[in-house]
Amino acid sequence: MRIAVAIPCYKVLQHVLGVISAIGPEVKVIYAVDDACPDGSGRFIEEHNSDPRVRVLYNLENRGVGGAVVTAYEAAIVDGMDIVVKIDGDGQMNPALLPLFVRPIIRRQADYTKGNRFYRPESLRGMPSVRLFGNAVLSLMTKFSCGYWSSMDPTNGYTAIHTAVLRQLPLAKLERRYFFETDMLYHLNTIRAVVHDVPMDSVYASEESNLKISKILPEFLHKHISRLIKRYVYLYLLRDFNIGSLYSVLGALLCLIGITFGGFHWLHGMATGLPASSGTVMFAALPLIIGIQFLIAFLHYDVSNVPREALSPELSDED
Template sequence: MPARRIAVVIPSYKVTRHILGVIDSIGPEISAIYVVDDKCPDGSGDLVTAQCRDNRVVVLRHEVNQGVGGAVMTGYRAAVADGAEVIVKIDGDGQMDPNLISSFVQPILDGEADYTKGNRFFNLDEIGNMPPVRMFGNALLSLMTKLSSGYWDIFDPTNGYTAIHANIAGQLPYAKISKRYFFETDILFRLNTLRAVVQDVPMDATYGDEVSNLKISKIVGEFMGKHIRNFGKRIFYNYYLRDMSLASLELPLGVVSLLFGLIYGGLRWAGSSEAGVATPAGTVMLSALPVIMGIQLILAFFSYDIASVPSRAVHRSARFARRRSRGA
């Protein structure tokens, strides 16, 4: 691995108690470490500059706080410009074990994935370490992420321990990606539009004395709206703009059929109830059949969508390598 240029990006915001220890724990297989001071009120960038003697470390600074997503993308840009091959993102609060970096990088180097992310739900014996509120919130967010991103085989979408091939990182639309807490899930949607392969990496949940700024109970509603937006965009991009298939017909026909059956049946039932007469069997069947057919068509669409999860890594393809070389 030392012969390959592996870079680590560490967003830095209120992590002065832990960040030096995190840097010290990063092994020699890493060629560059980018600490992004996201206008940290504690001066974490100054702390690293003054006390860290690791010559791999580069401190990048934001004049205005941009959030974790903005900090990560600043690190991505710098790593890509410096010729990194794989870019790992870990937090500076000590929750993420740097000893796991090779587990995130190796699937990318082996050509099995374009992007890897942690999954704290893989080991059932360790899930008990996660606070119940976080466990429920992450499960709910995972379901919404599967719908909006199209990656039905991943879990734990808010997990920020990730790695990405530089050819893919160089093609991300940085200006469009959410810069705050929705970053981890929004980037999955963007990766799907590139048909990148995403792979989960099992890891244990670790909670020490750090204070999390992410309150899942407060962001579920906000995330819901953004997931609906991304779901609509993904369906339009993948099933109507770029390509068309039988699934492109199944979804609208299913939705129209279901709505017709529900609306027609509801109106007829209301009319019969008001008149005090039983609804004719023919009317019931005329309402039920579109509902049943609509549900079947929608299920068929989702079956196709699940089977269409990207499975072949694309970072080695000529189009990504060529675009990156032009942008360098």
């Protein structure tokens, strides 16, 4: 397997050379992407780096971490790479873990791997409590919107992907900034790619992260709701209509009937002062109770419907 590493470079002059030097010999090409860095990280790398595997790519305008990674993805596809591992240039991702990320892909057990700092309690010791809470909330939202119920730590940027799967993704449509990793999971689920979490420890260097949980949670909530609706419509109404589709449609319909009927008679009782009969209450409660059970059944189906068979072997054979 021809393995490449993508390093987005934006204000990482203090650590990027150390990151490059720690990348093992199993890697064939290292793409260092200068994302219109005001510090001139691309020039800095070209002047001080001695590793012949390094190829500096330049974005003429700042595209965010997602735009920088997509630039490296496109170069890796053109160069015929098999796997692309994304490592940040700020020293917070240990390059020694790279074999753990590519191993499930090489063994054809996964199409995409990502880091998970929530796997062991000991891994969270270096994570601030606010960031820990924010990541837990984002993980829960991602489970609903992206459908990978066994995955945690969606904002973790230590990832690896098979280029055969990359070719199936709309790279030009991917989110460019902090929502990039989550948007990747959403698009991977639409093509039924297998995602595997790799346990890793949280590391915080001297660089201060620009990711502010208090600011991104409202924005992320809106985007998660949008992806949830799109995923449901595409997977359960357009591509297929299965038992999960039936559960969800009947559940939503019955809940709507129960709420509408019950709400109407509640308002009527408030206006007239007459209490509703037991039959009226039951007729309102029964469809609501059954509808909730149907929605729970749909959720159970969605959880069990996580992709389990890797796409990359079949896609590689087609290539």
